[in-house]
Amino acid sequence: MNRPFRFGVTAGYAPSRADWITTARRAEELGYSTLLIPDRTTVGISAPLIALAIAAEATTTLHVGSYVLCNEYRHPVILAREAATLDLLSEGRFELGLGAGVSAFEFQRMGIPFASAGTRVERLEESIQILKLLFTQETVNFTGKHYTISEMKGQIKPVQQPHLPILVAGAGERMLKLAAREANSIAIGLKITGHGVDPTDATLEQKIAWIKEAAGERFANLELSQ
Template identity: 45%
Template sequence: MPSHPRPFRFGVQCSSPPEVDARSWAALARRLEDLGVHRMTVSDHLDDQLAPIASLMAAADATTTLRLGALVLCNDYRHPVVMAKEAATLDVLSDGRFELGLGAGWMTSDYLQAGIPFDPAPERIARLEEAITIVRGLFSGEPVTFAGDHYRVDGMTGSPAPRQSPLPLLVGGGGRKVLELAGRHADIVGLNPRLPGGVIDASVGPDATAAATERKLGWVRAAAGDRFAELEIQTRIHLVAITDDRRGTADALAEGFGLSPDEALASPHALCGTPEQVADDLEERRERFGISAIGLSLGDLDAMEPVIARLAGT
């Protein structure tokens, strides 16, 4: 864990905005920038949401300092050579504000509806690690030759070169194999509950506890070795309840997530209470876990504005 806490950086996942047109999207990006949000992110699913690369480029054109993140691009939808070119181009045209999130894929409906084979997790994660090796190599500007179990590249040089060196890479998840991969390769490690069923439902609760988070950080730390102190630790907040009745709300909601009220209040993936209590929880979690990057849903932005105003950049 860093000897000094990293500043809080808030990200907002904006994949499915209430209005889908150029003017509204640009206005949303400028609002995030004005509020002190660090990064605007878009996920990568094949259902009713915006496509990540085009939407992030449009957000870049509307802003000057807001960082743009893919949270996360699914490796199984793109060859890594194509992905590297898209990412580098976006980084150049955004003046060095892109953050590349890569994932092994998890949402079964995407695969089933699109007819894409949904291989077992170990195979998808091994393929992701090969892809990261290729993408990083193409970002270097040196010729890349790679022969793995999933990809072959023969003397290709990446072009254009990204504006940032290195271009930040985020990898996240909830399982041991993908978090160890993140520890070996990522600059930003995203912590999430495990999603073995390919959906987010009540079954994920027991893997969203503080104890589960400690265990996951242990995997990341062991895989990262000496570079662990340099990593930014991110978590995705799946439930925000701004309320004056913190305990009553926890009592009412916890059972539906398979948690006790105390476990629910301590989960790094949920926030409950007044804005002051929520800010205090985030500070305590940064101290305990090193979590400084907070990923929010767009639907929670209004409720979280006071918290962002208090903590962003501190």
């Protein structure tokens, strides 16, 4: 399957409502498909879901997306409600980007335990499974290693079905294979070395190979980005 290229633009700081609306409308006028906001707590980034709701209201065709929400900051039941509401109010223009969280500094500043990478990936995988259930099922029960959901009913459903487009960002083998199994889009992180970012072709080729291996027949329908 040949997918058309899409171009998104990342922004994060909204000094005022007027400035933020201007940014969103300008992105739409320039032909970008999606306006994306990261989820950072220490660098003056606006609250993603609130800012995205304003951007969606100010535009008509522009998709809005998180790039990416840290799974450790939100329980999946709360996130499902907020994401489905944003998709409903934007008439199907929200794209949900998720990650396991990589900034130990931010966790430490907030007093949140920074679990091992393996634990954070496990939680993200369970969270995505719960989100999909809440987006599609009327009654949800889930028992995992990290989350337990009992008789959740009456949850808001997104406009986009069977569920919201889910983007997962990752750089390591385990994260990329999780993304290959569960996501619609994958943001492939670059390798970070002691000398900075190493965007070598060999590294990227290896990451794509991991994705292909885990995705199987799904690979043809996956959207890849950096």
